Amino acid sequence: DAKPEIYKGLAGVPVDYTAISKVNPETNSLLYRGYPVQELAALCSYEEVAWLLWYGELPTREQLDEFTALERASRAIAPNVLRAIDDLPLSTHPMDVCRTAVSIIGANDPDAEDNAQEQNLRKSKHLFAQLPAIVAYDQRRRHGLGLVEPRDDLDYSENFLWMTFGEESEPVVVDAFRTSLVLYAEHSFNASTFTARVIASTLSDVYSAVTGAIGALKGPLHGGANEAVMHTFDEIGSADRAAAWLDEALARKAKIMGFGHRVYKNGDSRVPTMRTALESMVEHYDRPDMLELYDALETAMGERKNIKPNLDYPAGPTYHLMGFDTETFTPIFVAARVVGWTAHVMEQLASNALIRPLSVYNGVDQRELPA
Numbered sequence: 001d002a003k004p005e006i007y008k009g010l011a012g013v014p015v016d017y018t019a020i021s022k023v024n025p026e027t028n029s030l031l032y033r034g035y036p037v038q039e040l041a042a043l044c045s046y047e048e049v050a051w052l053l054w055y056g057e058l059p060t061r062e063q064l065d066e067f068t069a070l071e072r073a074s075r076a077i078a079p080n081v082l083r084a085i086d087d088l089p090l091s092t093h094p095m096d097v098c099r100t101a102v103s104i105i106g107a108n109d110p111d112a113e114d115n116a117q118e119q120n121l122r123k124s125k126h127l128f129a130q131l132p133a134i135v136a137y138d139q140r141r142r143h144g145l146g147l148v149e150p151r152d153d154l155d156y157s158e159n160f161l162w163m164t165f166g167e168e169s170e171p172v173v174v175d176a177f178r179t180s181l182v183l184y185a186e187h188s189f190n191a192s193t194f195t196a197r198v199i200a201s202t203l204s205d206v207y208s209a210v211t212g213a214i215g216a217l218k219g220p221l222h223g224g225a226n227e228a229v230m231h232t233f234d235e236i237g238s239a240d241r242a243a244a245w246l247d248e249a250l251a252r253k254a255k256i257m258g259f260g261h262r263v264y265k266n267g268d269s270r271v272p273t274m275r276t277a278l279e280s281m282v283e284h285y286d287r288p289d290m291l292e293l294y295d296a297l298e299t300a301m302g303e304r305k306n307i308k309p310n311l312d313y314p315a316g317p318t319y320h321l322m323g324f325d326t327e328t329f330t331p332i333f334v335a336a337r338v339v340g341w342t343a344h345v346m347e348q349l350a351s352n353a354l355i356r357p358l359s360v361y362n363g364v365d366q367r368e369l370p371a
């Protein structure tokens with residue numbers, strides 16, 4: 001028999017159409033519903049980008065006002081979600097806290113199983129509004145601090161920072177943070193989005209899809225890389241040690257976090273925009289050493305492997321400078337990518353086929369049980 005071809009990691013295999021975003025590795029470009037992501041990052045609020053990803057068009061002024069009002073009114077965490085977070089040990093990884101909280105939010109929704117488009121849009125907006133409070137509160141409790149109530153005079157990004165730090169952030173910080181959310185919001189069939197689509201394809205529910213997607217995002221080969229980048233920076237310490245550190249790491253065949261990409265082989269389209277945001281934070285917090293280390297490792301990696309940074313590389317140190325704990329970085333990615341996940345769940349359901357690939361058995365032949 002001819003051996004069937006195996007597409008390990010589904011590399012290079014198109015599995016479905018999507019109208020949500022277009023990743024073009026040849027031109028290093030990324031479009032959300034046709035718009036270049038760097039232009040959206042420069043000109044739009046995160047709320048507008050979320051609407052665009054869900055509905056396919058930017059919101060009208062009226063739609064945006066209505067959505068903004070709804071988002072601001074939906075930020076408070078339900079008491080049983082808060083209690084569940086409080087019950088988790090401080091050693092619980094914030095991604096596991098996030099996963100657990102989303103699961104309870106789903107359990108609280110009496111219409112969780114209703115997959116009508118209107119219901120799924122409602123659930124998507126609800127998760128969108130709830131995640132900042134969860135991420136912010138979890139970071140605070142690790143520092144022995146209490147919940148900061150949301151403020152409905154602040155937009156999504158301002159309020160996220162407010163609930164985390166209990167003080168209003170400077171506009172330049174809000175802008176860098178909002179940029180990161182826009183860049184993280186969507187990226188076609190990445191591992192977590194594909195996970196969400198697999199779950200949706202069984203006609204399960206949005207909350208289950210997002211809970212599963214959080215599990216997929218946690219790993220360091222995917223979203224967990226932004227946290228891992230910061231551990232790398234901490235380990236290296238300063239720019240003059242970057243090259244020696246890298247040589248040692250490559251010698252033991254380590255994967256360097258924040259570098260490389262399954263689709264982009266010539267550089268990640270989102271990096272230049274995020275690097276500019278990092279530069280603004282380096283200037284704001286007067287930490288040129290951070291950019292020196294960033295550049296030293298990037299240069300050394302370019303010289304040795306010709307592998308370029310991905311979005312997680314500039315995002316990690318940016319969040320660090322803002323004051324986020326390293327373990328909070330990937331949960332911020334969750335708050336951003338929940339838009340892409342939910343948009344994909346709805347797209348999957350609109351023309352669903354159960355996702356169920358084949359495997360080729362290579363275990364022992366049929367045999368008899370021992371007597």
Ligand code: CMC
Pocket residue numbers: 009190220221222223224225226254255256257258259260261262263305307310311312
């Ligand atoms: N460090 C060292 N070597 C690397 C790296 C890296 N970060 N990335 C790729 N390579 C090498 C790899 O060892 C392989 O070399 P060889 O052919 O000699 O075995 C070659 O490049 C091809 O790599 P691959 O692992 O076959 O490529 P892939 O498409 O399976 O992997 C990746 C993509 C993202 C898993 C990988 O680049 C990686 O592990 N990067 C580090 C983790 C990371 O930053 N992940 C974030 C991804 S993008 C944003 C996100 O999802 O959050």
